Amino acid sequence: MAKKEADLKADIKATKDRGESIGLMEPLLIGDDSRHRAALTDLIIELAQKSASFQRS
Numbered sequence: 543m544a545k546k547e548a549d550l551k552a553d554i555k556a557t558k559d560r561g562e563s564i565g566l567m568e569p570l571l572i573g574d575d576s577r578h579r580a581a582l583t584d585l586i587i588e589l590a591q592k593s594a595s596f597q598r599s
Contacts, residue, residue, distance in 0.1 A: 572579050 572582060576582075
């Protein structure tokens with residue numbers, strides 16, 4: 543067990559604060575007037591359906 547813990551600790555590295563704005567990490571919002579909105583919405587629905595079926599298995 544100790545060997546496994548040591549192996550995991552070697553993989554975990556300290557994160558660096560690079561001073562990025564937290565606002566840059568907010569989710570992207572697609573405007574109502576975007577010409578890509580319909581296609582992206584279809585992809586989102588497809589992904590959600592696949593995710594739900596994956597969780598059931």
